[in-house]
Amino acid sequence: MNRRLTQRGQERRQQLLDFAINRFAENGYHPTSVAEIVTGLGVGKGVFYWYFESKEELLVEILKEAQLDLRRTQREAIDGIDDPVERIALGIGATMQWSASHPQLHQLISFATTEERFAPAVRKGQEIAARDAGRHVREGIASGQIRDLDPDLLAHAILGMTAQLARVFLHERHQPADEVAAAAVAVVLDGMVVR
Amino acid sequence: MNRRLTQRGQERRQQLLDFAINRFAENGYHPTSVAEIVTGLGVGKGVFYWYFESKEELLVEILKEAQLDLRRTQREAIDGIDDPVERIALGIGATMQWSASHPQLHQLISFATTEERFAPAVRKGQEIAARDAGRHVREGIASGQIRDLDPDLLAHAILGMTAQLARVFLHERHQPADEVAAAAVAVVLDGMVVR
DNA sequence: TCATTTCTTGACCGCTTGGTCAAGTATGCG
DNA sequence: CGCATACTTGACCAAGCGGTCAAGAAATGA
Numbered sequence: 466m467n468r469r470l471t472q473r474g475q476e477r478r479q480q481l482l483d484f485a486i487n488r489f490a491e492n493g494y495h496p497t498s499v500a501e502i503v504t505g506l507g508v509g510k511g512v513f514y515w516y517f518e519s520k521e522e523l524l525v526e527i528l529k530e531a532q533l534d535l536r537r538t539q540r541e542a543i544d545g546i547d548d549p550v551e552r553i554a555l556g557i558g559a560t561m562q563w564s565a566s567h568p569q570l571h572q573l574i575s576f577a578t579t580e581e582r583f584a585p586a587v588r589k590g591q592e593i594a595a596r597d598a599g600r601h602v603r604e605g606i607a608s609g610q611i612r613d614l615d616p617d618l619l620a621h622a623i624l625g626m627t628a629q630l631a632r633v634f635l636h637e638r639h640q641p642a643d644e645v646a647a648a649a650v651a652v653v654l655d656g657m658v659v660r
Numbered sequence: 661m662n663r664r665l666t667q668r669g670q671e672r673r674q675q676l677l678d679f680a681i682n683r684f685a686e687n688g689y690h691p692t693s694v695a696e697i698v699t700g701l702g703v704g705k706g707v708f709y710w711y712f713e714s715k716e717e718l719l720v721e722i723l724k725e726a727q728l729d730l731r732r733t734q735r736e737a738i739d740g741i742d743d744p745v746e747r748i749a750l751g752i753g754a755t756m757q758w759s760a761s762h763p764q765l766h767q768l769i770s771f772a773t774t775e776e777r778f779a780p781a782v783r784k785g786q787e788i789a790a791r792d793a794g795r796h797v798r799e800g801i802a803s804g805q806i807r808d809l810d811p812d813l814l815a816h817a818i819l820g821m822t823a824q825l826a827r828v829f830l831h832e833r834h835q836p837a838d839e840v841a842a843a844a845v846a847v848v849l850d851g852m853v854v855r
Numbered sequence: 856t857c858a859t860t861t862c863t864t865g866a867c868c869g870c871t872t873g874g875t876c877a878a879g880t881a882t883g884c885g
Numbered sequence: 886c887g888c889a890t891a892c893t894t895g896a897c898c899a900a901g902c903g904g905t906c907a908a909g910a911a912a913t914g915a
Contacts, residue, residue, distance in 0.1 A: 470891085474892070495689075498872065511894060512892080514873095578770070626817045630816055632773075633816050656851030660850075664860090669861070695903090703863070705865065705866095
């Protein structure tokens with residue numbers, strides 16, 4: 466759906482996105498109906514289909530924008546840093562911060578991963594994130610700072626750990642993002658075992 | 661739903677469970693209708709509601725049995741092992757093996773985590789798993805084998821990493837479970853950084 | 856054999872769903 | 886002003902949903 470939107474139109478579209486994000490995260494994507502969204506906003510049903518082709522497209526749009534935003538946050542966090550190990554640490558920190566301030570988006574991305582219909586839309590973003598992390602890992606291996614393990618696996622290990630810690634410690638237990646991030650970094654860099 | 665089931669009844673119930681597991685995992689829980697399940701099995705609709713109170717109860721039942729089975733697998737793997745670090749390693753291995761042989765269940769558990777309605781049914785099992793892992797960590801800390809970090813956080817870090825690696829490397833890329841498990845153990849124990 | 860219990864059928868119900876559309880209103884712009 | 890374009894309305898639709906139930910078939914057990 467590519468319409469030429471006026472200022473007003475863009476605001477309306479954003480209203481729909483925001484409201485849908487909240488309802489989807491709270492109530493689930495499938496159980497939330499288009500009718501619920503439009504009546505919640507106090508508008509007619511046609512408004513929804515003026516801005517989005519379908520309910521499915523709406524979610525895909527949400528996912529795309531969310532992943533773009535997350536990536537931008539990560540990029541800004543590591544901008545200008547040369548040391549690959551530090552880049553990894555800062556990336557984890559940025560992800561935690563982003564996840565703390567966008568719990569609904571974090572949850573929607575998790576949901577999308579579990580549904581075949583939406584997995585592709587998310588997989589691409591995850592692969593990009595994994596490739597980014599993998600690049601830092603490879604650099605670290607090349608410079609002798611990081612052990613010679615499969616960079617791809619390390620990257621996904623970081624991603625998985627970060628996502629789980631965000632869900633449990635940030636969203637469920639509401640702990641400070643920087644502390645959780647610091648602990649995650651400590652684990653991922655040095656492991657659990659005393660040497 | 662607690663019925664006294666004959667042999668035949670138990671088989672029918674299992675048929676429903678198995679078919680639903682496959683459809684739910686493939687097509688999603690919400691998009692899969694009760695009608696689809698019963699016609700797929702070539703039986704009348706009443707059969708479904710003879711064995712399950714509702715579609716929702718069916719999924720909860722699937723989740724409960726899956727988590728029970730996973731836990732049993734983990735318990736068997738570490739049975740008789742004293743060293744806490746080795747118990748953690750074996751637990752990761754057992755989880756990978758289980759996840760490799762039950763990809764649909766792994767996916768359904770992931771889905772349930774993202775839907776408020778089903779999260780409680782899963783949360784309990786996850787907390788048990790985290791507490792189990794946390795106990796080994798605590799023991800390891802007490803015996804001086806494991807660094808003095810938050811055991812709860814370490815436990816969730818292990819869980820998150822394992823789940824993500826299982827999804828990407830076992831279910832998407834079909835790599836051998838024991839190799840992925842070995843790599844995961846290496847990361848979690850010794851970290852990425854050269855020392 | 857016959858009564859009891861377990862299991863199966865499938866038409867049926869009220870309701871909601873995602874989506875359409877003809878009609879009308881507001882806005883931007885020359 | 887006047888016309889084109891952007892936006893909004895809400896009744897309407899076919900299809901599908903989860904769930905019910907009266908009726909009957911099959912197995913069980915005495």
